[in-house]
Amino acid sequence: MNIMSEAAVEKALDKKMNDISYKMIGKDVSVYYGDKRALYDVNLNVRENTVTALIGPSGCGKSTFLRTLNRMNDTIEGCRVTGRITLDTDDIYDPNIDVVELRARVGMVFQKPNPFPKSIYENVAYGPRIHGLAKAKADMDGIVESSLQKAGLWNEVKDRLHEGGTGLSGGQQQRLCIARAVAVSPEVILMDEPCSALDPIATAKVEELIHELRANFTIVIVTHSMQQAARVSQRTAMFHLGNLVEENDTDKMFTNPDDQRTQDYIMGRFG
Amino acid sequence: MSQVSTSPSMAALGATAKPERRDIGLRGRYAAERRFRLYGMAAIAFGLVFLFLLLFSVVSKGYTAFQQSMITIPVEFSEQIIDKDNERATNPQKLVSANYPVVARNALAKVLGVSEDDRQGLRAINGMISDSVRTQLRDLVTADPSIIGTTRTVSFLAHGDLDSAFKGQIDLSVAENNRKISDKQIGWMNQLAESGALAKHFNTGIFVNGASSRPEAAGVGVAAVGSLYMMLIVLVLALPIGVAASIYLEEFAPKNRFTDLIEVNINNLAAVPSIVYGLLGLAVFVNFAGFPRSASLVGGLVLTLMTLPTIIIATRSALKAVPPSIRAAALGLGASKMQTVFHHVLPLAMPGILTGTIIGLAHALGETAPLLLIGMVAFVADIPSTPLEPATALPVQIYMWANEAERAFVERTSGAIIILLIFLILMNVGAILLRRRFERRW
Numbered sequence: 001m002n003i004m005s006e007a008a009v010e011k012a013l014d015k016k017m018n019d020i021s022y023k024m025i026g027k028d029v030s031v032y033y034g035d036k037r038a039l040y041d042v043n044l045n046v047r048e049n050t051v052t053a054l055i056g057p058s059g060c061g062k063s064t065f066l067r068t069l070n071r072m073n074d075t076i077e078g079c080r081v082t083g084r085i086t087l088d089t090d091d092i093y094d095p096n097i098d099v100v101e102l103r104a105r106v107g108m109v110f111q112k113p114n115p116f117p118k119s120i121y122e123n124v125a126y127g128p129r130i131h132g133l134a135k136a137k138a139d140m141d142g143i144v145e146s147s148l149q150k151a152g153l154w155n156e157v158k159d160r161l162h163e164g165g166t167g168l169s170g171g172q173q174q175r176l177c178i179a180r181a182v183a184v185s186p187e188v189i190l191m192d193e194p195c196s197a198l199d200p201i202a203t204a205k206v207e208e209l210i211h212e213l214r215a216n217f218t219i220v221i222v223t224h225s226m227q228q229a230a231r232v233s234q235r236t237a238m239f240h241l242g243n244l245v246e247e248n249d250t251d252k253m254f255t256n257p258d259d260q261r262t263q264d265y266i267m268g269r270f271g
Numbered sequence: 272m273s274q275v276s277t278s279p280s281m282a283a284l285g286a287t288a289k290p291e292r293r294d295i296g297l298r299g300r301y302a303a304e305r306r307f308r309l310y311g312m313a314a315i316a317f318g319l320v321f322l323f324l325l326l327f328s329v330v331s332k333g334y335t336a337f338q339q340s341m342i343t344i345p346v347e348f349s350e351q352i353i354d355k356d357n358e359r360a361t362n363p364q365k366l367v368s369a370n371y372p373v374v375a376r377n378a379l380a381k382v383l384g385v386s387e388d389d390r391q392g393l394r395a396i397n398g399m400i401s402d403s404v405r406t407q408l409r410d411l412v413t414a415d416p417s418i419i420g421t422t423r424t425v426s427f428l429a430h431g432d433l434d435s436a437f438k439g440q441i442d443l444s445v446a447e448n449n450r451k452i453s454d455k456q457i458g459w460m461n462q463l464a465e466s467g468a469l470a471k472h473f474n475t476g477i478f479v480n481g482a483s484s485r486p487e488a489a490g491v492g493v494a495a496v497g498s499l500y501m502m503l504i505v506l507v508l509a510l511p512i513g514v515a516a517s518i519y520l521e522e523f524a525p526k527n528r529f530t531d532l533i534e535v536n537i538n539n540l541a542a543v544p545s546i547v548y549g550l551l552g553l554a555v556f557v558n559f560a561g562f563p564r565s566a567s568l569v570g571g572l573v574l575t576l577m578t579l580p581t582i583i584i585a586t587r588s589a590l591k592a593v594p595p596s597i598r599a600a601a602l603g604l605g606a607s608k609m610q611t612v613f614h615h616v617l618p619l620a621m622p623g624i625l626t627g628t629i630i631g632l633a634h635a636l637g638e639t640a641p642l643l644l645i646g647m648v649a650f651v652a653d654i655p656s657t658p659l660e661p662a663t664a665l666p667v668q669i670y671m672w673a674n675e676a677e678r679a680f681v682e683r684t685s686g687a688i689i690i691l692l693i694f695l696i697l698m699n700v701g702a703i704l705l706r707r708r709f710e711r712r713w
Contacts, residue, residue, distance in 0.1 A: 102605075104604075110599060114596035116615060181603070
């Protein structure tokens with residue numbers, strides 16, 4: 001992918017953008033933590049090979065919605081999800097759906113870089129190994145290299161693949177986590193404020209990376225930074241108090257939003 | 272505004288502008304901090320003084336137990352005494368029941384120049400030789416009957432009282448009738464010491480011998496083997512059961528009233544007096560299951576029950592301390608719960624689990640009360656070859672020796688305490704090394 005020319009990328013994307021295909025469809029999604037309701041009947045569709053940004057003030061439910069997409073909410077005690085979410089044609093809350101398989105298809109990058117306390121190589125190789133994606137060591141080496149290349153980290157770490165992943169800088173760690181997610185070849189990558197713990201230079205690198213990853217993956221990103229949403233995403237969804245306020249093309253969202261609350265939030269009047 | 276207007280006038284007066292400082296109680300705060308630091312140092316000093324006193328009293332009383340007085344003299348294995356009628360070929364029992372103490376007594380009498388008719392002198396000499404000489408010479412003769420009739424140089428144990436006197440532990444200013452060793456024996460002792468026949472040697476017996484009513488021949492061998500068996504049983508049973516229980520409770524079990532109840536009960540079990548576990552073991556393992564009394568198997572099972580809560584609590588807190596982000600990372604990659612726990616959480620919790628386990632083991636090693644109830648407080652002379660045979664344990668051995676009257680048992684009690692402490696220190700060093708080995712940054 002890194003050798004694909006910029007024009008080719010744009011062309012491929014344009015083709016996909018013209019006939020809209022939805023990768024994930026959320027219908028009437030509500031989430032409850034115990035008795036507390038965190039999301040109210042959210043209808044949000046995620047387009048294929050598109051970066052969808054979720055914005056909104058703290059506690060508005062954007063992270064909660066993100067985590068329903070690969071059922072990471074399952075790990076929270078007392079959390080309940082109603083409504084319907086599909087990945088392609090599969091209802092991901094169907095009892096017949098295996099959550100392990102789902103998470104292999106919908107990867108996740110977290111707010112704080114969380115590499116395993118193992119070597120860089122092992123960090124990337126872990127996912128493919130548990131899913132049996134590489135038969136021989138050479139295959140695994142290939143997956144590790146291409147994943148690190150996709151994450152733009154290969155040149156920085158190729159000489160110290162067997163050193164600890166926790167010894168990298170914060171930005172490198174986050175790109176390692178992206179490489180780790182990419183290594184499993186998921187269809188969708190969820191990112192929960194991936195740059196909030198990074199400095200501006202590392203942030204710029206990760207944003208550039210998100211832009212490139214878009215060619216191969218569908219990306220949903222939660223961010224607190226309006227500028228970031230504007231820079232990296234094509235579609236933006238605005239949440240407020242557990243409701244989806246508005247979902248629109250990013251350009252329109254930041255210039256001429258349909259909803260007054262979006263306007264106020266973007267202008268910094270609340271939040 | 273006022274400051275701006277006043278400053279030129281102050282400058283005109285030539286005064287340096289010095290804003291008045293608020294009293295924010297700094298003096299008091301620093302004083303409180305200094306006081307607190309002093310309290311802390313006093314507490315640590317207090318603890319160190321007592322630690323030093325403990326070690327000093329144990330070591331100063333106990334170091335002599337690692338040396339034992341031996342008498343090394345030529346012994347004539349007289350056929351006259353051992354096998355007068357030469358019937359050893361037909362009756363092997365003869366060599367077993369021969370009167371070996373007389374052999375040793377005569378040898379010592381010869382060295383000291385005491386006539387064989389001096390009955391009082393001979394009795395005094397008997398009082399200088401350990402009774403263990405009987406088995407020692409018997410073993411020599413039965414192993415090689417050809418030494419009968421020859422003279423060999425043999426080292427045998429001096430009597431406990433002579434040993435105490437030789438180590439200077441008996442007050443010789445006390446009237447002769449009131450002490451265990453007579454002036455005549457003291458004279459002989461000095462004579463033997465001068466000729467080099469009586470000397471102190473490193474005491475291997477204290478490590479390998481079993482129980483004995485003769486202090487000079489008593490050792491912690493049986494107790495150490497019993498303790499070793501029990502530690503192995505505790506390790507093999509308590510570690511896997513405890514770790515499995517903690518992993519289930521911490522990572523898999525739903526949090527509901529039932530698991531809360533289990534948690535409260537585990538915490539309570541850790542606080543149950545150990546003697547209660549002894550009663551439980553007696554009722555369940557000995558009376559109901561029919562395991563042999565006094566066996567280290569039963570002791571090990573009882574100590575396992577006692578150690579389990581400690582290991583479970585330590586393991587659970589070690590699992591809790593693993594950052595949730597690691598679990599999220601593994602789950603987010605599509606690892607199953609089991610893979611998450613065994614590939615990531617458990618390795619990170621390993622140092623804590625090992626520390627908890629070794630603390631639990633050390634606790635079990637020093638436990639006495641439950642072992643008294645299941646009959647491990649017994650006179651066991653032979654080293655048990657399996658955990659089903661009767662044995663004692665190190666702390667029980669200390670308890671038994673502390674109840675003995677002879678002066679020589681005092682040093683052995685302290686000596687056994689030193690051995691137990693060395694065991695504990697070794698285990699703790701092992702814990703530290705293992706923790707270093709497994710520790711990883713994240």
